[in-house]
Amino acid sequence: MKIAIDGMGGDNAPKAVVEGCIKALKEFNDIEIYITGPEESIKNELSKHEYDKNRIQIINATEVITTNEHPVMALRKKKDSSIVKALNLVKNKECDAIISAGSTGAFLAGCTLIIGRIKGIERPAIGPVMPGKNGAFMIIDAGANVDCKPQYLKQFGVMGKIYFENILGQKNPTVGLVNIGEEEEKGNELTKATYKLLKESDLNFVGNVEPREVPTGDVNVLVCDGFVGNTILKMYEGVAGTLLKTIKDEIMASTISKIGGLFLKPVFTSIKKKYDYKEYGGAPFLGVEGICIKAHGSSDSKAFKNAIKQTRIFYEHDIVNKIKKDINSNKTEE
Amino acid sequence: MKIAIDGMGGDNAPKAVVEGCIKALKEFNDIEIYITGPEESIKNELSKHEYDKNRIQIINATEVITTNEHPVMALRKKKDSSIVKALNLVKNKECDAIISAGSTGAFLAGCTLIIGRIKGIERPAIGPVMPGKNGAFMIIDAGANVDCKPQYLKQFGVMGKIYFENILGQKNPTVGLVNIGEEEEKGNELTKATYKLLKESDLNFVGNVEPREVPTGDVNVLVCDGFVGNTILKMYEGVAGTLLKTIKDEIMASTISKIGGLFLKPVFTSIKKKYDYKEYGGAPFLGVEGICIKAHGSSDSKAFKNAIKQTRIFYEHDIVNKIKKDINSNKTEE
Numbered sequence: 001m002k003i004a005i006d007g008m009g010g011d012n013a014p015k016a017v018v019e020g021c022i023k024a025l026k027e028f029n030d031i032e033i034y035i036t037g038p039e040e041s042i043k044n045e046l047s048k049h050e051y052d053k054n055r056i057q058i059i060n061a062t063e064v065i066t067t068n069e070h071p072v073m074a075l076r077k078k079k080d081s082s083i084v085k086a087l088n089l090v091k092n093k094e095c096d097a098i099i100s101a102g103s104t105g106a107f108l109a110g111c112t113l114i115i116g117r118i119k120g121i122e123r124p125a126i127g128p129v130m131p132g133k134n135g136a137f138m139i140i141d142a143g144a145n146v147d148c149k150p151q152y153l154k155q156f157g158v159m160g161k162i163y164f165e166n167i168l169g170q171k172n173p174t175v176g177l178v179n180i181g182e183e184e185e186k187g188n189e190l191t192k193a194t195y196k197l198l199k200e201s202d203l204n205f206v207g208n209v210e211p212r213e214v215p216t217g218d219v220n221v222l223v224c225d226g227f228v229g230n231t232i233l234k235m236y237e238g239v240a241g242t243l244l245k246t247i248k249d250e251i252m253a254s255t256i257s258k259i260g261g262l263f264l265k266p267v268f269t270s271i272k273k274k275y276d277y278k279e280y281g282g283a284p285f286l287g288v289e290g291i292c293i294k295a296h297g298s299s300d301s302k303a304f305k306n307a308i309k310q311t312r313i314f315y316e317h318d319i320v321n322k323i324k325k326d327i328n329s330n331k332t333e334e
Numbered sequence: 335m336k337i338a339i340d341g342m343g344g345d346n347a348p349k350a351v352v353e354g355c356i357k358a359l360k361e362f363n364d365i366e367i368y369i370t371g372p373e374e375s376i377k378n379e380l381s382k383h384e385y386d387k388n389r390i391q392i393i394n395a396t397e398v399i400t401t402n403e404h405p406v407m408a409l410r411k412k413k414d415s416s417i418v419k420a421l422n423l424v425k426n427k428e429c430d431a432i433i434s435a436g437s438t439g440a441f442l443a444g445c446t447l448i449i450g451r452i453k454g455i456e457r458p459a460i461g462p463v464m465p466g467k468n469g470a471f472m473i474i475d476a477g478a479n480v481d482c483k484p485q486y487l488k489q490f491g492v493m494g495k496i497y498f499e500n501i502l503g504q505k506n507p508t509v510g511l512v513n514i515g516e517e518e519e520k521g522n523e524l525t526k527a528t529y530k531l532l533k534e535s536d537l538n539f540v541g542n543v544e545p546r547e548v549p550t551g552d553v554n555v556l557v558c559d560g561f562v563g564n565t566i567l568k569m570y571e572g573v574a575g576t577l578l579k580t581i582k583d584e585i586m587a588s589t590i591s592k593i594g595g596l597f598l599k600p601v602f603t604s605i606k607k608k609y610d611y612k613e614y615g616g617a618p619f620l621g622v623e624g625i626c627i628k629a630h631g632s633s634d635s636k637a638f639k640n641a642i643k644q645t646r647i648f649y650e651h652d653i654v655n656k657i658k659k660d661i662n663s664n665k666t667e668e
Contacts, residue, residue, distance in 0.1 A: 070519075188480035191561075215576040243605075250604055259597050260596070264591055266591065
């Protein structure tokens with residue numbers, strides 16, 4: 001398969017991007033990479049590594065879209081940006097997938113505007129897979145759609161289920177609705193109406209899931225609007241980060257606790273590994289006419305390599321067509 | 335002052351409630367308590383303690399509203415419940431404040447329907463104060479209003495500011511809008527419109543606060559709709575709980591780490607204390623014609639005592655009248 005990589009996306013671009021590509025080429029012999037960005041600077045990074053030159057193409061792009069720019073305006077203005085060039089490779093079927101760690105807004109808008117959404121999908125959605133205590137779980141939508149209708153959320157559930165089943169190998173994954181109460185009648189207008197739709201659907205719907213239960217990972221696919229999903233994602237990062245920082249500060253505050261901290265190093269390493277989002281690659285943007293993976297802005301080369309690994313599985317399992325098929329079969333039923 | 339206590343509210347009622355009242359009577363000599371519930375069972379609990387009998391009245395109530403009941407229906411049907419009896423004591427000006435650890439839904443609905451809201455307040459809101467890394471912060475609304483208009487959120491900011499300033503002694507506290515992006519133009523329809531209102535207000539508005547930053551406690555009063563606020567509250571509990579449980583499990587998994595765990599006992603005790611919501615008593619329900627405190631369902635006697643302490647400060651600072659004054663002065667300006 002052919003993968004378009006936004007060479008200038010993310011805090012550590014192009015260095016971490018290029019390193020991730022090199023690692024992936026070594027691990028997977030069935031991929032070719034098209035990396036976009038200023039030719040000289042990408043070449044310079046590549047020159048630090050040994051690799052099969054037939055398997056990496058540099059697509060020159062002189063501009064970069066930053067996270068501070070207005071996504072849609074930037075996409076229109078910067079036709080020669082690394083992200084637009086990468087999106088066009090997928091649009092023109094020169095590549096099968098795109099990965100970017102750049103501006104989330106520009107990436108999501110670009111996937112929808114340039115690559116286009118699947119017919120029948122009302123709103124594409126981003127569905128990161130997160131590490132939970134008892135297993136991985138997906139939040140969909142995690143920020144692409146801040147104002148939603150019940151029907152969108154139902155489709156998020158369908159897309160999330162197909163992705164989770166194929167990529168994480170969980171047959172008939174459970175689907176829950178993020179809500180501030182367990183009972184069917186709880187919540188706001190959106191969740192009350194969505195509950196009914198999910199209950200009537202073919203999904204393995206397990207009802208409302210309170211945010212308190214989210215981090216257990218006991219429910220596989222968690223459906224919500226993008227504002228709530230993004231809040232959950234950021235609270236997850238924020239609370240875990242703050243708490244671990246507090247523990248670290250307290251450990252460093254006395255000699256006794258410093259000694260204890262030494263004994264517990266393997267514990268904290270193991271926890272860090274358990275909650276390492278980098279293991280999961282990037283977040284899939286589902287509902288568009290191509291394989292679109294948003295890597296975390298702070299991705300290192302390992303995260304990039306895992307994102308590439310993820311696009312391979314996405315491709316092998318033909319998820320885009322599976323979503324198409326499911327959405328259209330549901331359409332006829334209604 | 336006279337305080338009405340729902341003697342049957344919470345997981346540990348009436349035992350923890352009665353114990354909390356006894357502790358408070360010992361600590362504060364200017365309070366009288368009216369405790370509602372089945373006379374015999376309250377008497378039985380009281381008989382285990384020594385106290386000044388002139389300072390506790392039992393108000394017989396034969397029914398209890400559970401958390402599984404529909405709040406408004408239960409309030410209508412169970413006129414002789416401990417919560418309705420306590421609400422009536424405030425409504426009839428026999429008591430100055432009410433504390434309940436019972437059904438949140440019934441308590442909030444009861445405060446609005448029985449005690450009534452302040453004229454000019456569009457929606458009363460619940461604003462728990464939470465422990466943050468660098469200080470306490472308030473989330474308002476944390477669940478009373480799941481579908482909101484921008485004007486409601488502005489009033490939440492005003493009420494939160496008055497409470498925080500008076501109870502936590504923070505002059506001109508900072509007010510932030512919970513949003514999924516820092517820039518003014520980020521968010522959903524509600525937050526975009528609310529941003530404008532808050533910016534134009536007299537509040538010490540510091541702009542959008544991303545959920546990731548919430549746990550730092552760097553912003554004092556965080557304004558949001560009740561669905562988002564409740565999600566934040568429950569994610570805070572859920573992530574912290576899950577993470578600490580994971581650390582505990584990992585520590586217990588090997589002898590080396592068990593030894594390290596022993597060294598770190600003071601660290602974990604200190605963190606537990608730092609993040610102990612019981613220190614803050616209960617969550618104030620602001621915008622109603624009385625002092626209404628919702629204690630946590632799992633409150634122990636210490637949490638009850640602290641909730642009583644909190645109502646005293648609430649009363650001394652005359653917060654209800656300060657809210658009235660501010661809301662009406664804002665009214666004239668507009």
